[in-house]
Amino acid sequence: MEYTVQKLARMAGVSTRTLRYYDEIGLLEPARKNSSGYRIYGSKEVDKLQQILFYRELGLDLDSIQKVISNPSFDGPAALRMPREKLLARRRQLDLLITNVEYTISAAEGKSTMADNEKFKGFKQKLIDDNEQQYGEEVRGKYGDATIDKSNAKMLNMREEKYEEFKSLEKEVLSKLAEACETGDPSSELAQKTAALHKEWLSFTWPTYSKEAHAGLAQMYVDDERFAAYYDKACEGGAKFLRDAILVYTGMEQENSFE
Template sequence: MSYSINELAKLAGISTRTLRYYDKQGLLKARRNPENNYRYYEESEVDQLQKILFLKLFDLPLEQIKQVMQTSTETQYQVLRSQRSKVVAQEQYLDDLIRNLDKTLATMKGETQMTDTEKFATLKKEIINKNERQYGAEIREKYGDPQIDLSNQKFSSLSENGLAHFKKLSAEILTELKDFDNTAGVKQAAAKHIFELHKEYLLIIWPKSQYSAEAHKNLAQMYVCDGRFSKYYEEATGNPDAAKILKAIIDYYA
């Protein structure tokens, strides 16, 4: 079935302006009627648009969506399957959150009791889920699903004190980076201290078998190459070079 630009826009619930923009960007090329040069779309374009709108729901930038749409059908399938896994994980997290919140409310009314483990289980899951949403695809591609699953399991088993120590280390690393005098180089004691903090931080969430100097350096490389990591360190420290500084420190001491 063929659709005019107005018909497809109405069907998909988007504007014709959006379709024209997708066409201009080469994301979804319209066909042209040879008689009047009007845009129209066949079933293949309808299928493409559905995938594009799904990927947009997952907050992927248009340039990345365009790259995905230029790959094979099998690769597109794997990308969407990966996104589905994230949605299912988020659904499970929300279910756990509701149950945990209901039990917290019941405990406050004296109707039941919660163990200390139960009190913090959902909070730890949120940290894991947030990390998966932001960086899951990249770190799973780099380290593999088994390693990341083991890391998530280890983090989930942290005690209340372990979780508090993890958060303390994270904050301390950012504070040390913020105050770091980069003009003095990486041989100073402050740099070694940052490395030791970061290694301790990793060993809380990484299985011991996963840690190596090479893995540590690879992670630091991701901090620099991936704009989201760089932005995180910049915003947390106020230093646009924070990720580069951390990488230099890890490269030297790992």
């Protein structure tokens, strides 16, 4: 397959100027030029462009990209594993940011307050995550998961014991939810106990508690497939059940929920 600048540009979703610039700096040169000087790209160049865009997406500058992919030990598949890890890290950071937004919304709407430094969680987290990314694997190999948990505990500003407590409470919420589910009634005593447990669990990671924030998070559990799947493990429709229980618990019911 052969492509002119514009064809390749359209396929990859970049501008022709970008391709010409990449040629100019020697990052991606066309396979050849035709008799009138037109740039012609082949499938090797397509692959290379794909790689470049992967790395660009990760925020690497073009110079670094060039070094990475022109590295003699760069063998393609293996090199793609790195961006994969980076992408996963990015998603983790995004999750934090989203949680932060959720919490900020609730804090702004409700009466809860947020410590100033809490407001930048997820932004600075990027730095921590980058570290984790760089050293995480080595550490994991050397010292096993226990060390990682320690590190995670640190990240959450917890001591190890607290982190253990946090983890076990997490499981307790799930098992209580499973029980409560069977009653089928979000206002049942069991369901309300589950909501209370969930609040307790929350207090490990949230600086202050507010009904609005709690209710908001519960709604997010339903909206977000990820969280939904997690709580649906407890029982069919577990996320929705938990949300309803929390709505009753916080006394927010229908009103003030996220549309």
